[in-house]
Amino acid sequence: MPNTWITDLEHLPPPDVEVPKASRVIADYFFRIADEAIRLRVGIEEITTDIHCRRRPGRRPCKGLICMQVAEDGRLRWRCPECGDNGLMSNWNDQPCQGPYPLYLEEKQVSLLLRYLDDTEWVPILKNGQPEEGELKFELDMDELDDLWIIVGHMMDEARGAMVDKLEVIQDRIGWAMDGC
Numbered sequence: 512m513p514n515t516w517i518t519d520l521e522h523l524p525p526p527d528v529e530v531p532k533a534s535r536v537i538a539d540y541f542f543r544i545a546d547e548a549i550r551l552r553v554g555i556e557e558i559t560t561d562i563h564c565r566r567r568p569g570r571r572p573c574k575g576l577i578c579m580q581v582a583e584d585g586r587l588r589w590r591c592p593e594c595g596d597n598g599l600m601s602n603w604n605d606q607p608c609q610g611p612y613p614l615y616l617e618e619k620q621v622s623l624l625l626r627y628l629d630d631t632e633w634v635p636i637l638k639n640g641q642p643e644e645g646e647l648k649f650e651l652d653m654d655e656l657d658d659l660w661i662i663v664g665h666m667m668d669e670a671r672g673a674m675v676d677k678l679e680v681i682q683d684r685i686g687w688a689m690d691g692c
């Protein structure tokens with residue numbers, strides 16, 4: 512099975528930091544993918560780059576060229592169409608995000624939040640989601656996302672069983688929204 516590399520560019524050693532050779536090689540590979548994505552202004556349509564796949568299946572260099580696109584959550588999705596090596600990269604585009612940050616929630620997730628947040632300033636916001644691809648899209652600023660993240664954290668502290676899982680999924684989505692716009 513091909514690997515899916517989940518990487519966060521902020522957690523990789525920058526090019527001028529000395530690390531073991533194998534780590535350097537793989538980190539540089541990811542930096543190269545990110546640089547190319549920025550240079551080519553990669554969007555949601557998948558494009559093929561001229562970056563050769565670094566894998567060597569059967570000890571022969573893979574002939575694939577890396578394809579990439581921006582995933583719905585803003586991460587960079589890349590893959591080799593030949594061998595299937597692939598990954599999702601966060602913080603690949605270090606231009607600062609000014610917001611608003613799109614937050615996508617399912618309708619039932621919004622209902623769940625509204626049950627807890629009736630009587631708060633969140634009601635008009637949560638009732639104003641724009642339908643997009645079967646979900647509701649909210650445009651929030653970083654303070655609002657931060658508030659909501661903390662609120663859902665408090666809800667999780669008081670919840671039990673399956674409700675904790677449901678809230679955790681919501682909190683994950685808020686986290687993704689914070690990752691970029």
Ligand SMILES: [Zn+2]
Pocket residue numbers: 564565566573574575591592593594595596
């Ligand atoms: Zn390959």
